Amino acid sequence: MRKKDQDDIKAFCWLWDFAGQKDFYATHQVFMSKCxxxxxxxxxxxxxxxxxxxxxxxxxxxxxxxxxxxxxxxxxxxxxxxxxxxxxxxxxxxxxxxxxxxxxxxxxxxxxxxxxxxxxxxxxxxxxxxxxxxxxxxxxxxxxxxxxxxxxxxxNMQDWGKDCPFKWLLFQQVLLKMKDSDVPISSTETLLKIAKFEDIGFSKDDDVKQCLQYCHDIGTVVYFDGDKIGDPVILDPKWLVNAFRCLVSDKIENVIKVSDDWQKLTETGELTYSLICRLFMKEPKLKCLENKTHLIEVTTYAMDVAG
CATH class of the missing domain: 3.40.50.300 (P-loop containing nucleotide triphosphate hydrolases)
Structure with missing residues (x-):
């Protein structure tokens, strides 16, 4: 490839502005990337x-x-x-x-x-x-x-300009279309089935997971493949940010602040399941309650890693 052709190549990038308030620091590692x-x-x-x-x-x-x-x-x-x-x-x-x-x-x-x-x-x-x-x-x-x-x-980074299979690009387009269609989260099982459609061409689960990990590294999805968390795939990272904001916020209704769940949180630090559900109800448009099981898994993972 000629140098001029190399200079003309365009690359997409994502800009992330991490919240400066210390209350959000425990969630940051979910979105951090080596790339x-x-x-x-x-x-x-x-x-x-x-x-x-x-x-x-x-x-x-x-x-x-x-x-x-x-x-x-x-x-x-x-x-x-x-x-x-x-x-x-x-x-x-x-x-x-x-x-x-x-x-x-x-x-x-x-x-x-x-x-x-x-x-x-x-x-x-x-x-x-x-x-x-x-x-x-x-x-x-x-x-x-x-x-x-x-x-x-x-x-100058190792992953810059790294070749990837064409089917990875096709799969990324599918993930982006799902996000644009207001599907912020999916299960790994569902995505494994989609990836094996003839138009995309994956045949092995491990290849699909490798592609999902690549998408996570470049910031287009949030995906964890491991013993602790392996099922939910966040197709819209911004949606996850907004979901975290329901839990980490100083805008709490007074009726919640006088509840037994809130008292337990302030006295022992325990965030009960019922309190999580009530906090997720603050933003009904996010449909957090419909995905609360996956969200709790991701939140628990973030807190565990933060230590």
Whole structure:
């Protein structure tokens, strides 16, 4: 293939904005992928080297350390002396420093503090670059530079440009059509039957599961193949996000807050089955109750992994 042809190839990408509230952190690993470039956005004004026990997410240094730990623990592959997936740190609020010398001083402090946070730890090998930006004052060229940086690191990852069977592409199209037809979740058993239709051409269950795992890795579905969870396949990850939001939210009706189930949750941390059902009823359009068995399995898995 000529270089010009390679440059003309287009690739789809999905952008995920992880919720910043710490209440959602236990669910993040469900959506994380090894086939990703991570932008770690932090407020450089709040960054410090505070060494406090536990995790204090109000402190930016702890925030940065936490996300490096999460990415490093869940997905970490050594490539040419570096670790994938790549992490690009983006520092905001640069417009707060009006004087150039003051801005340079603050940037140096940030890099010195970041070095201390990552000192003598393997997770620092995920770091690719640091950008200091102002969302209100910087020109588009600054953000274009970050976009190019993301593309460059994405194309250097092992899974970029990886060939896959044509029937995988056909199956992905079927999954997307199911999602667009308001089918947010399906069972592995159902999808195994669909994949073996003559128009698609799968013959072995293991090949279908390998394709589903590939779709999970690139972010189009949420799928787990293992002893703990292997049946539900989330065809619309955004739907799962909204379902989690029913459980992790400060918008709880007063009638629920005075229930015995809520009291048990606040006193013992136990989330009862009946309370889960009542919380899912907050968003009837999501049809969570119809899929509550699968949703509970996925939620339990997320909490178990979060530990």
């Amino acid at each position: 990703a470039v991570y932008l770690l956005v932090t407020d450089s004004l709040k960054f410090s080297t505070a060494e406090k026990p536990g995790v204090n997410f109000e402190d930016s240094a702890q925030y940065v350390r936490f996300w490096f730990d999460v990415i490093h623990c869940y997905w970490s592959t050594r490539v040419k002396g570096r670790l994938d997936p790549p992490i690009i740190v983006v520092c905001t609020n640069e417009d707060k420093f009006k004087e150039p010398l003051e801005r340079q001083k603050r940037q140096k402090e940030f890099k010195d503090n970041l070095r201390q946070v990552l000192k003598e730890q393997k997770k620092k090998l995920h770091l690719r670059n640091i950008y200091f930006v102002s969302n209100t004052e910087d020109a588009d060229v600054v953000f274009e530079e970050i976009r190019i940086e993301i593309s460059r690191h994405a194309m």
